Amino acid sequence: MTMAQAHLIGVDWGTSHLRVFRIGGAGAVLEVRASPAGMGSLAREGFEPALWEALAGWEDVPVVCCGMVGARQGWVEAPYARAPAAPADLAARMIRAPTDRPVWVVPGVAQYAASGDLDDVMRGEEVQIAGVMDGNATGLVICPGTHSKWVDVQGGRITRFRTFMTGELHHLLSQQSILRHSVGESATASAAFLAVVARSLDGESLSSALFSIRVATLGQRMTQADASAALSGLLVGAEIAAARREFAVGPSELVGSPDLCRLYAAALDLAGFGRATLRDAGEATPHGLWRIWTEASRT
Amino acid sequence: MTMAQAHLIGVDWGTSHLRVFRIGGAGAVLEVRASPAGMGSLAREGFEPALWEALAGWEDVPVVCCGMVGARQGWVEAPYARAPAAPADLAARMIRAPTDRPVWVVPGVAQYAASGDLDDVMRGEEVQIAGVMDGNATGLVICPGTHSKWVDVQGGRITRFRTFMTGELHHLLSQQSILRHSVGESATASAAFLAVVARSLDGESLSSALFSIRVATLGQRMTQADASAALSGLLVGAEIAAARREFAVGPSELVGSPDLCRLYAAALDLAGFGRATLRDAGEATPHGLWRIWTEASRT
Numbered sequence: 001m002t003m004a005q006a007h008l009i010g011v012d013w014g015t016s017h018l019r020v021f022r023i024g025g026a027g028a029v030l031e032v033r034a035s036p037a038g039m040g041s042l043a044r045e046g047f048e049p050a051l052w053e054a055l056a057g058w059e060d061v062p063v064v065c066c067g068m069v070g071a072r073q074g075w076v077e078a079p080y081a082r083a084p085a086a087p088a089d090l091a092a093r094m095i096r097a098p099t100d101r102p103v104w105v106v107p108g109v110a111q112y113a114a115s116g117d118l119d120d121v122m123r124g125e126e127v128q129i130a131g132v133m134d135g136n137a138t139g140l141v142i143c144p145g146t147h148s149k150w151v152d153v154q155g156g157r158i159t160r161f162r163t164f165m166t167g168e169l170h171h172l173l174s175q176q177s178i179l180r181h182s183v184g185e186s187a188t189a190s191a192a193f194l195a196v197v198a199r200s201l202d203g204e205s206l207s208s209a210l211f212s213i214r215v216a217t218l219g220q221r222m223t224q225a226d227a228s229a230a231l232s233g234l235l236v237g238a239e240i241a242a243a244r245r246e247f248a249v250g251p252s253e254l255v256g257s258p259d260l261c262r263l264y265a266a267a268l269d270l271a272g273f274g275r276a277t278l279r280d281a282g283e284a285t286p287h288g289l290w291r292i293w294t295e296a297s298r299t
Numbered sequence: 300m301t302m303a304q305a306h307l308i309g310v311d312w313g314t315s316h317l318r319v320f321r322i323g324g325a326g327a328v329l330e331v332r333a334s335p336a337g338m339g340s341l342a343r344e345g346f347e348p349a350l351w352e353a354l355a356g357w358e359d360v361p362v363v364c365c366g367m368v369g370a371r372q373g374w375v376e377a378p379y380a381r382a383p384a385a386p387a388d389l390a391a392r393m394i395r396a397p398t399d400r401p402v403w404v405v406p407g408v409a410q411y412a413a414s415g416d417l418d419d420v421m422r423g424e425e426v427q428i429a430g431v432m433d434g435n436a437t438g439l440v441i442c443p444g445t446h447s448k449w450v451d452v453q454g455g456r457i458t459r460f461r462t463f464m465t466g467e468l469h470h471l472l473s474q475q476s477i478l479r480h481s482v483g484e485s486a487t488a489s490a491a492f493l494a495v496v497a498r499s500l501d502g503e504s505l506s507s508a509l510f511s512i513r514v515a516t517l518g519q520r521m522t523q524a525d526a527s528a529a530l531s532g533l534l535v536g537a538e539i540a541a542a543r544r545e546f547a548v549g550p551s552e553l554v555g556s557p558d559l560c561r562l563y564a565a566a567l568d569l570a571g572f573g574r575a576t577l578r579d580a581g582e583a584t585p586h587g588l589w590r591i592w593t594e595a596s597r598t
Contacts (some may be wrong), residue, residue, distance in 0.1 A: 163507060205541025
């Protein structure tokens with residue numbers, strides 16, 4: 001028995017994580033490693049050694065990176081591609097890192113307003129989208145997370161998107177605010193969660209509803225689990241309420257962590273979007289990197 | 300010349316501050332001291348020594364305290380008075396601290412829903428309100444801050460109120476979120492602030508508008524000062540937009556720090572509430588403590 005040979009190394013490098021993928025001939029992921037060496041913990045001269053350490057013992061094949069590593073404050077700046085952007089546009093704008101071995105960094109995508117002003121940006125989600133939307137696919141993709149993205153894809157191109165700070169608000173409120181005494185574990189798509197999503201879709205005010213979670217746990221009529229459900233329900237509901245004023249209501253591809261995707265899928269269904277297709281970002285990212293690399297090899 | 304004699308010591312004791320007031324015959328504040336010995340920095344056995352240290356050299360007259368010091372997790376629990384609540388109701392429910400010298404703690408106010416569930420709470424603002432609303436006053440009082448309170452006062456009683464987590468959200472977002480790179484000093488009631496208040500009153504989504512501040516500073520079309528104005532404008536605007544669905548639109552008394560009151564006054568005027576009267580919380584609190592003490596002495 002011979003070990004399958006890697007053709008590409010994919011790297012997902014964000015502020016708080018580094019994940020590397022050994023990718024075989026047809027884009028199959030052969031092996032995955034995760035390291036805590038996120039950008040946030042590294043000085044500029046620390047990036048290259050951290051990468052080689054993460055790849056120790058793997059084949060000397062091309063490396064393609066995505067995520068905040070390509071931001072101005074990252075390792076190698078890969079200036080944004082402009083929407084509408086297809087995987088081939090990302091491939092054409094990859095930047096070579098100053099390393100002996102070939103390492104490339106995929107750009108993010110920027111959207112401009114009619115006035116010419118920068119309107120929104122993404123870094124990393126464009127690769128997940130390349131990983132789940134085939135050649136000429138059209139539809140709505142939602143990437144829930146720290147900075148959730150709602151993305152219109154037309155004929156395989158990212159045409160329009162909007163960012164919501166939902167995950168970051170959830171983190172700050174559950175860890176650092178007065179609500180940290182009230183909420184427990186991560187929420188699931190419970191009846192309590194859906195009841196609060198419904199109130200939030202009806203336009204309930206976030207900042208008074210947040211305090212009401214504190215009051216309800218003070219009054220001991222709400223458990224920690226229900227308080228977690230209420231916090232997530234308010235934030236996810238507010239995101240969907242705002243997004244449905246800007247995006248067509250209909251089925252979507254949800255790309256993210258499986259738990260978070262299940263939560264969003266239940267809320268989207270309640271909001272009238274129908275059934276979403278759930279895609280694991282841990283698979284979408286190496287698939288997207290393979291696809292972008294394939295586009296680059298074609299030219 | 301003789302020094303005016305104190306008749307009462309007022310104490311405003313919150314999570315992060317301790318302020319003490321020497322109060323003379325007619326309720327006049329003769330002297331103020333501030334100490335960093337907030338509740339958050341003290342164990343239960345530390346409260347009494349911290350108080351005596353703050354009052355060193357002052358007359359041995361009765362002491363009346365308000366604020367989170369009377370919460371369950373504070374020094375001496377003073378259970379909430381139930382709305383509707385007048386200063387006399389607060390006076391009747393003061394709790395004596397376990398000290399040799401007479402020290403009293405003023406209760407907060409709790410509001411219950413028709414179902415009997417605890418609906419909202421305040422601790423400290425009830426004293427500010429007693430300080431600015433005379434005997435039979437009726438009107439809207441707004442206490443902007445970490446947890447902003449909108450309060451209906453009828454015939455001198457607190458009849459109904461709602462809390463908004465505006466100040467806490469502002470603190471978390473400006474200090475701990477990705478926006479910390481974008482915003483500068485505290486906002487003033489500038490044209491930039493009012494433009495964003497107007498958008499927020501029109502129902503703009505908070506979590507996408509927050510990220511747009513980050514994008515606008517990335518694109519370098521927005522200064523730090525305008526980013527601060529935008530963050531405050533979004534949060535204050537969202538509070539007023541929600542509150543005006545629940546409270547009658549009209550003139551109000553604004554009680555808080557002078558800078559914050561000026562910001563709210565401009566936003567309230569824009570939202571159709573007319574001109575607010577600005578009251579400094581640093582004066583309202585000792586005045587309210589004096590008034591509650593006077594009520595207690597009557598019985």
